[in-house]
Amino acid sequence: MIKRGATSDPMDTTLVNAGVQKLKDALAIAPNLDSAYVDLGFAYALLKDPNTAVDMYRKATEINPSSANFKELADIYLRTGEADKALMAANAGLAKDAKSASLYNARGMALHDLTRFREAERDFRHALELDPTLVAARANLRALTAESSGSTITKKPASAAVTSASPPPAPPAPTAESASQSADTLPQPATAAPSLDIPGPPTFGPTDQ
16 A cells, blocks of 8 residues: 555555554554564655654564664665664674675665775675675665766765655655665766666655755
8 A cells, every 4th residue: 555655646645644554553453563664664754754764664673683674774774864873773784694785785885975985895895796686786886986986976966865844746656676776776976877866765855964
């Protein structure tokens, strides 16, 4: 229901809110259902409520501290511009699964945002060693290499930054698969096409944080 509302153009917030209520009803019956909190985090991100989205993803890790849940938490912290917390979440996930390519990619993104570029490059390369098919890590490594060689990196536009302010009309929401991929890539060099954006699902508002 949430994804159906998200893929409407414009987004059907009534349908998304109905999905949120169904998840809350499910949690009233099974309060330790961590996947429901993950889905709620996704829904609140769609509804431009970053603080509640973070709380939902954090609750999921408290119930089930799995590598997958820490990956979701790292992603939302990256989307809200909290790279230090994203780094901690990625480290916690890697403590659970040291062979997770997606978590190395997420940690690389956090390190990049913290201007720890050599460490970021190492993580992107290690992600590709673990999974040579991980397109996001390859794109991130390419962007980082271009950046370090002096190429201009396109910055995230102000309209895509995270805030709790009233948002403009939401763009079509990605599917779960495409949202995951967009959440895992750095901005690409200005000469690259197409440019990939940092973390989705849809952004929270119109101004830089």
